[in-house]
Amino acid sequence: MTMEITFDNEKVAIAGYTMESIYEAIKDNFIKNGLKCLSDEETLIFGGLGDRQDYGKMIIMMSLLTSQDWFLDTASSWIFRYNGGYEDVLRQVKEKLARGELSWRNQWNKKAASY
DSSP states (O other): EEEEEEHHHHHHHTTTTTTTHHHHHHHHHHHHTTTTEESSSSSSEEOOOSSSHHHHHHHHHHHHHTOOHHHHHHEEEEEEEEEEEEHHHHHHHHHHEEEOOHHHHHHHHHHTTTT
């Protein structure tokens, strides 16, 4: 199981970030949450360590990234591959946001800001 992420260089620059700072932040968060970086080329690819908690760790990272406006504003693709299939997570998250189905993001961000 892997998670693959690419970013739009122009959107990253407009948002005031550098690709290096974004790659570093993303990699640090995946590693902190017990996952490993398999590739840090144009496409960032992360995978599990081969234990039973890998799926849960991936779900935690999906929740974390879903709650970050800067991530959703700058990512150009976000794919979760598992069991021979895949999910276009970025498309799904943006569709749910448009329908108002991710109201939990507000609570998540309020809690994170209070730490």
